[in-house]
Amino acid sequence: MPVRHGLFVEGPPPALVCGRCGTCAKVHFPRALLCPYCSADTVDEVHVRGPGTLWAFTAVTAPPPGYAGDVPYGFGVVELPEGVRVVARITESDPAALSLDESMELVVVALHTDELGRSVVTYAFAPGS
Numbered sequence: 001m002p003v004r005h006g007l008f009v010e011g012p013p014p015a016l017v018c019g020r021c022g023t024c025a026k027v028h029f030p031r032a033l034l035c036p037y038c039s040a041d042t043v044d045e046v047h048v049r050g051p052g053t054l055w056a057f058t059a060v061t062a063p064p065p066g067y068a069g070d071v072p073y074g075f076g077v078v079e080l081p082e083g084v085r086v087v088a089r090i091t092e093s094d095p096a097a098l099s100l101d102e103s104m105e106l107v108v109v110a111l112h113t114d115e116l117g118r119s120v121v122t123y124a125f126a127p128g129s
Contacts, residue, residue, distance in 0.1 A: 003111055003122040006031070014108045015047035016123060018084060027082040031067060051128050052078035054102040059093050068112040078104045079127045089124040103128035 002008065007030055010014050019031035022042030029048070034041055057076030063069075074090025076098075091109060092098055103123035105120065110121045 001114070001118045001120050003120050006100040008106075008108065008123040009047060010108050010121070014106050014123065015048055015049045016080075016086065018046050018048045018082070018107065020082075026086045027080075028122045029084050046082075048082055048084070049078055050078070050080055050104065050106045050125075052080040052086070052104045052106070052125060054090075054098060054100060054125075056100075057086050057090055057095060057125050059095050068114075069113075074098070076125070086125075089122060091124050091126040094097045098127065112121050 006017055008017060009084045015074045016029055017025050017031050018029045020027050021035035021040055023040035024038040024042060026037045028036050031045055035043055055077040059072045060075050061072045063071050072093040074093045077085050077087055079085045105128045107124055107126045108121050109124045114120050
Protein backbone atom coordinates (compact mmCIF):
# COMPACT_ATOMS: atom_id res chain seq x y z
CA MET A 1 0.00 0.00 0.00
CA PRO A 2 1.50 3.39 -0.97
CA VAL A 3 2.16 5.95 1.76
CA ARG A 4 -0.05 8.33 -0.25
CA HIS A 5 -1.92 7.64 -3.47
CA GLY A 6 -0.99 9.77 -6.45
CA LEU A 7 2.69 10.36 -5.59
CA PHE A 8 4.22 7.48 -7.52
CA VAL A 9 3.50 4.35 -9.52
CA GLU A 10 5.29 1.18 -8.54
CA GLY A 11 6.29 0.16 -12.06
CA PRO A 12 8.25 -1.62 -13.29
CA PRO A 13 10.04 0.70 -13.49
CA PRO A 14 8.68 2.99 -10.74
CA ALA A 15 7.89 6.60 -11.59
CA LEU A 16 6.97 9.79 -9.79
CA VAL A 17 3.61 11.32 -10.73
CA CYS A 18 4.52 14.87 -11.75
CA GLY A 19 2.75 17.73 -13.45
CA ARG A 20 3.93 19.44 -16.64
CA CYS A 21 2.50 22.86 -17.33
CA GLY A 22 0.99 23.30 -20.78
CA THR A 23 1.80 27.02 -20.66
CA CYS A 24 5.38 27.30 -19.32
CA ALA A 25 6.36 23.60 -19.80
CA LYS A 26 7.94 23.33 -16.34
CA VAL A 27 7.66 20.06 -14.42
CA HIS A 28 6.69 19.99 -10.74
CA PHE A 29 6.33 17.35 -8.02
CA PRO A 30 4.00 16.46 -6.54
CA ARG A 31 1.48 17.09 -9.29
CA ALA A 32 -0.84 20.02 -8.61
CA LEU A 33 -3.87 21.28 -10.52
CA LEU A 34 -2.28 24.72 -10.93
CA CYS A 35 1.29 25.30 -12.07
CA PRO A 36 3.37 26.50 -9.09
CA TYR A 37 5.56 28.54 -11.47
CA CYS A 38 3.04 30.49 -13.59
CA SER A 39 -0.37 29.61 -12.02
CA ALA A 40 -1.75 28.23 -15.28
CA ASP A 41 -4.45 25.56 -15.01
CA THR A 42 -3.16 23.58 -18.01
CA VAL A 43 -1.26 20.90 -16.10
CA ASP A 44 -0.84 17.43 -17.58
CA GLU A 45 0.20 14.35 -15.63
CA VAL A 46 3.61 12.98 -16.54
CA HIS A 47 5.54 10.05 -15.10
CA VAL A 48 9.19 10.82 -14.34
CA ARG A 49 11.63 7.98 -13.77
CA GLY A 50 15.13 9.47 -13.68
CA PRO A 51 17.89 8.68 -13.13
CA GLY A 52 18.62 11.78 -11.11
CA THR A 53 21.60 13.52 -9.57
CA LEU A 54 22.16 13.85 -5.82
CA TRP A 55 22.04 17.55 -5.03
CA ALA A 56 22.06 17.55 -1.19
CA PHE A 57 21.89 14.89 1.52
CA THR A 58 21.97 14.10 5.22
CA ALA A 59 20.97 11.35 7.63
CA VAL A 60 17.92 11.37 9.89
CA THR A 61 18.90 9.75 13.18
CA ALA A 62 15.88 10.58 15.36
CA PRO A 63 12.34 9.75 14.24
CA PRO A 64 10.16 12.78 13.39
CA PRO A 65 6.78 13.06 15.17
CA GLY A 66 4.34 10.45 13.84
CA TYR A 67 7.02 8.54 11.92
CA ALA A 68 6.66 4.75 12.22
CA GLY A 69 9.66 3.57 10.18
CA ASP A 70 13.22 2.68 11.08
CA VAL A 71 16.02 5.17 11.73
CA PRO A 72 18.58 6.12 10.65
CA TYR A 73 17.65 6.80 7.06
CA GLY A 74 19.06 8.96 4.32
CA PHE A 75 17.26 12.12 3.28
CA GLY A 76 18.12 14.47 0.46
CA VAL A 77 17.36 16.34 -2.71
CA VAL A 78 17.62 14.68 -6.12
CA GLU A 79 17.51 16.67 -9.33
CA LEU A 80 15.82 14.89 -12.22
CA PRO A 81 16.59 15.47 -15.93
CA GLU A 82 13.28 17.36 -16.31
CA GLY A 83 14.70 20.04 -13.97
CA VAL A 84 12.56 19.25 -10.95
CA ARG A 85 14.27 18.77 -7.58
CA VAL A 86 12.63 16.18 -5.35
CA VAL A 87 13.03 16.06 -1.57
CA ALA A 88 13.09 12.35 -0.80
CA ARG A 89 14.26 9.46 1.26
CA ILE A 90 17.69 8.11 0.26
CA THR A 91 18.29 4.37 0.70
CA GLU A 92 21.83 4.93 1.95
CA SER A 93 21.79 6.19 5.56
CA ASP A 94 25.54 6.83 5.87
CA PRO A 95 26.38 10.30 4.47
CA ALA A 96 30.04 9.25 4.14
CA ALA A 97 28.96 6.70 1.50
CA LEU A 98 27.32 9.39 -0.69
CA SER A 99 28.70 12.19 -2.82
CA LEU A 100 27.27 15.26 -4.54
CA ASP A 101 26.37 14.76 -8.20
CA GLU A 102 26.12 10.99 -7.66
CA SER A 103 23.69 9.21 -9.98
CA MET A 104 20.48 8.14 -8.19
CA GLU A 105 17.84 5.62 -9.27
CA LEU A 106 14.17 5.84 -8.28
CA VAL A 107 13.05 2.84 -6.22
CA VAL A 108 10.07 1.82 -4.11
CA VAL A 109 10.90 0.76 -0.54
CA ALA A 110 9.01 -0.53 2.49
CA LEU A 111 8.40 2.25 5.00
CA HIS A 112 6.58 0.48 7.84
CA THR A 113 3.73 -1.90 8.64
CA ASP A 114 0.39 -0.27 9.46
CA GLU A 115 -1.97 -1.21 12.29
CA LEU A 116 -3.71 -3.74 10.01
CA GLY A 117 -0.43 -5.50 9.20
CA ARG A 118 -0.15 -4.10 5.67
CA SER A 119 3.21 -3.06 4.26
CA VAL A 120 3.31 0.67 3.52
CA VAL A 121 5.70 1.62 0.71
CA THR A 122 7.15 4.90 -0.49
CA TYR A 123 9.43 6.25 -3.21
CA ALA A 124 13.12 6.74 -2.51
CA PHE A 125 16.36 7.15 -4.38
CA ALA A 126 19.21 4.65 -4.34
CA PRO A 127 22.78 5.22 -5.49
CA GLY A 128 22.92 4.24 -9.16
CA SER A 129 25.40 2.12 -11.01
